[in-house]
Amino acid sequence: MNFGIVVFPGTNCDRDCYYVIKDILNQPVRFIWHRENDLKGIDCVVLPGGFSYGDYLRAGAIARFSPIMSSVKEFADKGGLVIGICNGFQILTEAGLLPGALGRNRSLKFICRYVDLIIERNDTPFTLEFKKGEIIRMPIAHNEGSYYIDDISKIEKQVVLRYYGENPNGAIDNIAGIVNERGNVFGLMPHPERCSEKILGSEDGLRIFKSIVRSL
Amino acid sequence: MEKVKLLYEGKAKRVYSTDSEDQFVIEFKDTATAFDGLKKAEIPGKGEANCMISSKIFELLTIRGIKNHYIRRLSEREMLVKSLKIFPIEVIIRNRVAGSMAKRLGLEEGKALERPVVEFCYKSDELHDPMINEDHILALGLATESELSTIKEMALKTNEILIEFFRQCNLDLIDMKFEFGKDSQGEVYLADEISPDTCRLWESGTTTSWDKDRFRRDLGGVEEAYREVKQRVINTPIESRARILIRLKPGILDAQGSVILNALRSLGFTEVLEVRTGKLLELKVDRKIDEPERIERMCKDLLANPVMENYQWEWEE
Numbered sequence: 001m002n003f004g005i006v007v008f009p010g011t012n013c014d015r016d017c018y019y020v021i022k023d024i025l026n027q028p029v030r031f032i033w034h035r036e037n038d039l040k041g042i043d044c045v046v047l048p049g050g051f052s053y054g055d056y057l058r059a060g061a062i063a064r065f066s067p068i069m070s071s072v073k074e075f076a077d078k079g080g081l082v083i084g085i086c087n088g089f090q091i092l093t094e095a096g097l098l099p100g101a102l103g104r105n106r107s108l109k110f111i112c113r114y115v116d117l118i119i120e121r122n123d124t125p126f127t128l129e130f131k132k133g134e135i136i137r138m139p140i141a142h143n144e145g146s147y148y149i150d151d152i153s154k155i156e157k158q159v160v161l162r163y164y165g166e167n168p169n170g171a172i173d174n175i176a177g178i179v180n181e182r183g184n185v186f187g188l189m190p191h192p193e194r195c196s197e198k199i200l201g202s203e204d205g206l207r208i209f210k211s212i213v214r215s216l
Numbered sequence: 217m218e219k220v221k222l223l224y225e226g227k228a229k230r231v232y233s234t235d236s237e238d239q240f241v242i243e244f245k246d247t248a249t250a251f252d253g254l255k256k257a258e259i260p261g262k263g264e265a266n267c268m269i270s271s272k273i274f275e276l277l278t279i280r281g282i283k284n285h286y287i288r289r290l291s292e293r294e295m296l297v298k299s300l301k302i303f304p305i306e307v308i309i310r311n312r313v314a315g316s317m318a319k320r321l322g323l324e325e326g327k328a329l330e331r332p333v334v335e336f337c338y339k340s341d342e343l344h345d346p347m348i349n350e351d352h353i354l355a356l357g358l359a360t361e362s363e364l365s366t367i368k369e370m371a372l373k374t375n376e377i378l379i380e381f382f383r384q385c386n387l388d389l390i391d392m393k394f395e396f397g398k399d400s401q402g403e404v405y406l407a408d409e410i411s412p413d414t415c416r417l418w419e420s421g422t423t424t425s426w427d428k429d430r431f432r433r434d435l436g437g438v439e440e441a442y443r444e445v446k447q448r449v450i451n452t453p454i455e456s457r458a459r460i461l462i463r464l465k466p467g468i469l470d471a472q473g474s475v476i477l478n479a480l481r482s483l484g485f486t487e488v489l490e491v492r493t494g495k496l497l498e499l500k501v502d503r504k505i506d507e508p509e510r511i512e513r514m515c516k517d518l519l520a521n522p523v524m525e526n527y528q529w530e531w532e533e
Contacts, residue, residue, distance in 0.1 A: 058521055065518075094521065101523035103464075108471050148468065148524050170469065 004042035008052035034066035047088025060090030089187030100149035106170030125215030138190035265442035266411035300397025390416035453502030463494035
């Protein structure tokens with residue numbers, strides 16, 4: 001399983017993802033600078049978290065025009081796996097690869113802490129390692145994570161992850177992660193790369209990466 | 217905007233009423249006449265050229281603070297304008313000697329003038345638009361003293377703006393004819409058209425004519441001249457500012473707005489019931505033509521997120 005981690009100016013979770021994939025899962029992985037457009041040999045594209053382009057205008061709004069994003073779009077159209085974490089999720093919605101948008105947290109505060117989540121679907125390549133209805137723990141760290149869509153019924157079946165218990169940011173219907181209709185593009189606000197080792201308090205994140213590896 | 221009724225058909229234009237009382241549609245024709253209609257011809261493309269040229273120049277004048285009747289262009293040969301009561305006066309501004317001034321005073325065409333000359337003519341086809349002076353205008357009640365001084369001031373200011381604009385088109389503005397009108401509140405506006413039919417335009421630094429004189433004097437290349445001026449005018453950018461306001465769609469929680477609301481109310485401003493925040497973007501743009509569509513695209517493609525934001529924009533005047 002070949003992973004490609006896209007790096008935009010302002011991305012800051014790229015190294016963490018690289019470490020988890022390379023050193024914990026022993027999978028081949030390379031960084032892809034956003035000015036490149038070559039995804040040859042890649043099986044799964046990771047859009048990691050951070051503050052691409054300083055979150056100017058709107059989180060993810062500028063990054064979607066980077067040259068690599070047209071290749072990512074093509075890649076996704078052909079069925080390639082794409083996972084967008086936090087800012088990566090914001091970029092995917094801005095690019096139209098996932099429906100909806102991510103607005104400012106209801107509290108107006110940057111939130112950085114563990115949250116409980118419920119697995120709504122385990123039939124996606126990103127959640128094979130979970131049971132449906134399972135409660136897991138992952139950290140969130142964002143200022144614009146409040147998921148919004150005008151008509152929730154349109155994506156009901158695409159919800160993969162929901163906040164469980166308390167809704168930290170005001171997301172509509174407690175949505176924390178969704179896939180596209182085809183199921184090969186996944187966006188989520190929590191950071192699985194930050195909870196992939198016991199020493200960090202949870203290994204639930206690692207199971208997402210393991211699911212991706214297993215799916216192939 | 218629908219044309220309702222033909223109100224007036226002139227030599228070069230038709231004016232229609234619309235379903236709005238204070239708006240007219242002007243349609244530019246290809247017909248050209250000269251010497252009080254003695255000479256008449258169809259010049260293909262003239263109507264379109266004059267409409268495009270006038271639209272762009274009225275937009276420029278609006279930005280530069282000259283009140284004019286232009287609202288927007290509806291098609292290649294139609295524009296929507298404010299309905300006005302037109303003063304029966306033609307205002308002529310001359311920067312250099314040409315046409316009737318050369319003939320009347322026996323001067324050489326192209327002779328430079330110490331300062332711009334303002335002339336007035338009484339609009340009357342039967343009388344062949346005779347020249348009158350300011351006393352005639354006031355004595356005959358064609359305009360009031362304050363209207364006349366506004367008209368003169370606006371005409372001279374417009375001349376300055378147009379000299380500079382046409383210089384960028386590599387054209388010398390020799391002279392021009394303006395018409396003015398007033399709205400129901402008595403506000404004075406520049407009206408009619410601004411085109412090679414109403415301006416003498418010479419290739420910069422030469423006496424080569426790019427205006428209606430080509431037709432009047434059988435110089436040939438009439439169609440080409442209108443097309444050339446149209447191209448030059450369209451391609452000359454006007455630096456303008458667009459102001460774009462982006463707001464969350466109604467119904468979407470504006471958390472920042474709520475916090476500001478609470479702060480205001482806790483300061484005793486209890487009359488405040490709701491606060492919505494937004495983003496204001498000011499764009500400086502080199503405007504050519506059809507920029508409105510381009511600004512719309514900027515908003516849709518990047519500036520606003522259509523899932524949760526609305527936008528509105530305007531040209532800063």
